[in-house]
Amino acid sequence: AQSVTQLDSHVSVSEGTPVLLRCNYSSSYSPSLFWYVQHPNKGLQLLLKYTSAATLVKGINGFEAEFKKSETSFHLTKPSAHMSDAAEYFCVVSDRAAGNNRKLIWGLGTSLAVNP
């Protein structure tokens, strides 16, 4: 069965320091993986997407994520945090099995705080 685990519910960093948001998944097939960001009282915005091309995926706003099949991980990183990065981040997995039963599995989210 598919599942997504975001290993930290809250992460706090100082402005200018690196960001690491961790995501592990399980999937029976070659998954598609996504990271979305949600600012308070807003909808979600796609940060980046992995679909079996390059394992290192670059996204918007300086974020990137590395797909590691051996570790079943898809951690999100950014070299230097900015105050505007404070938001909720969601890791999402979608299987690619044939048929009509594909679905998205959402992680519970990681709240990122950025301190001045």
Next chain:
Amino acid sequence: DGGITQSPKYLFRKEGQNVTLSCEQNLNHDAMYWYRQDPGQGLRLIYYSQIVNDFQKGDIAEGYSVSREKKESFPLTVTSAQKNPTAFYLCASSITPDRSQPQHFGDGTRLSIL
């Protein structure tokens, strides 16, 4: 600019009342989705539509209804049968129903009970 418009931003429901949340997209996307978001939880799928005049139940469809009479519109009705409707509701669309496609989201409607 293309996007998804949800209205209203805030909505209050009285006991026994049905309320309808609007979702309109001008992205020419085939698929549309409704999610419910509660604090500390991920998104849960209520209903989805792969094409006009078609829709399917998601994981938590009880107490909700939808219609898809036009490609650009996918309204959600929260009926009186939904006993715990207080939540943040998000509408999304994707260019095709393929779940490897990214979804585009509106800014949500926050529904509360009076």
